[in-house]
Amino acid sequence: MIHSERPLSVLIASDTYPPDVNGAGYFTHRLAEGLAERGHRVHVVCPSERGEPYVRVNGRVTEHRLRSAPIPFQADMRAALPLGMGGHIARLLRRLDPDVVHIQSHFTLSRSVLRRARSVAVPVVLTNHFMPDNLYAHARVPHSMRRAAGAAAWRDMVRVAMAADHVTTPTPRAAALLREKGFAREVEAISCGIDLERFHPSTDRAGARARFGLPDRDTVVFVGRLDQEKRIDETIRALARIVPERDVQLVLAGTGQREDELRALAARLGVADRVFFLGFVPDEELPSVYAAGDAFAIAGVAELQSIATLEAMSTGLPVVAADAMALPHLVSEGHNGYLFPPGDDAVLAERLLTVLGPNREKLGEASREVALEHDHHRSLDRFERVYGRLRGWGAVGVAGERSLVA
Structure with missing residues (x-):
């Protein structure tokens, strides 16, 4: 039209x-x-x-x-x-x-x-x-x-x-x-x-995980470049804090200059078996990556909007994001997720545990509602x-x- x-x-x-x-x-x-x-x-x-x-x-x-x-x-x-x-x-x-x-x-x-x-x-x-x-x-x-x-x-x-x-x-x-x-x-x-028809809540989370060979456990997702400005090391450090308390894994979809460093960090922290590197995921398969997740985490501090965060929200995922640049425009504290001070992986870990808790579904529904505005x-x-x-x-x-x- x-x-x-x-x-x-x-x-x-x-x-x-x-x-x-x-x-x-x-x-x-x-x-x-x-x-x-x-x-x-x-x-x-x-x-x-x-x-x-x-x-x-x-x-x-x-x-x-x-x-x-x-x-x-x-x-x-x-x-x-x-x-x-x-x-x-x-x-x-x-x-x-x-x-x-x-x-x-x-x-x-x-x-x-x-x-x-x-x-x-x-x-x-x-x-x-x-x-x-x-x-x-x-x-x-x-x-x-x-x-x-x-x-x-x-x-x-x-x-x-x-x-x-x-x-x-x-x-x-x-x-x-x-x-x-x-x-x-x-x-x-x-x-x-955001294309709300392509990125929408899924009822087949287990099927999406199986598609990428992921264990069927609580899953935190990140989609984007594995480069320095994305600060993915903070999310891996937060995961290491969570694992003793919760059966959680981190899924990273993307490629970048820091992949080898991030793999080494995961091994050093004892969570190599909990961090899954999917590599480049074709655009047509991206909805399934988000569908495999229970929450989305983004630690970057240079986001003018973050399309990946919008895609995750449209899929119905609660979000934990750095309190920096434009991310606070997408994340409302306690409504569809939580913010954390950039660089503070201890608080990031606490926030992830919160969104993976009993209010997960409610937070995810709120994320979808916010995404509708975009x-x-x-x-x-x-x-x-x-x-x-x-x-x-x-x-x-x-x-x-x-x-x-x-």
Whole structure:
């Protein structure tokens, strides 16, 4: 169903896109697919995952993959090469003549698309998923230089964002952070959204566990990269505190630079047989990972929203999360889970024991209710209205709408 007065032509630009495994890439893919399902003409420009450039029609979305090279110190991701990029994008804009461009970062490809779009008077929406903390480990930035590097990175991001016509970010906390870093214009909070039909409560928890070869016992789940900024070591330390008291296991779905360290830590703490590394789990199988769990734990302190937490909540899992960045927007103390002070694995262990207790089902039901507020159809509605307003289609915009998230 098309929600605007005529189909839109949208060019989405992103420096990361599946098969890259990260929240920004997944959001961009769901945005493109969702808009296309509504009848809009959607093109995505992004790095080629195999190096050489190519164009393909992937379902309803046309992907324009630019020539790329591996990102240093991050072998599983690639960046589009600057040489020839500007001309390629200029030709693409002339041929597609989009109503609007939606960029997903301030990095090389996205900023080149922004610059070229503005030169031909095509309005640009920028959605910020950026947190310097998520890049320090990958870029091998020494601890002594992170404050200065972070400040410089934010200045660069703000400078690029100021050239966009409309800026969004996933949560009110993320919007406030952007303003704190010097962005002097309006920022709109629009949730990344969640597919409530794909991620829903399951009655076959034992079957889901069997699918991944997991013992049928209380299960804490985490889905995401096994990298430094996710601080999964804290959850493993909390598990080690719990095991003497409770028959619990931890399931980690994802890959990353710290997997070997985390395996070694689990062995050192005597819980190697209680920590299960599932590795990369294809998107179509992710609902079963959450269905195998009794609770979701996330210890990261650099989450602008956390799509994985929303997916867990939509599945009906109570959540224990670090009291940092945007996670408190998703977790209401005692309602759908609990927060813990970042770095305090003793409190994390206590909170996990609480959510695995007799109120588990009630907490999980509350999680699902909170997730309903983040229905991705509502997010798509809002983006359609933003696009239409920028193109001057009065019938599309809704006056007075400010934010899609609580």
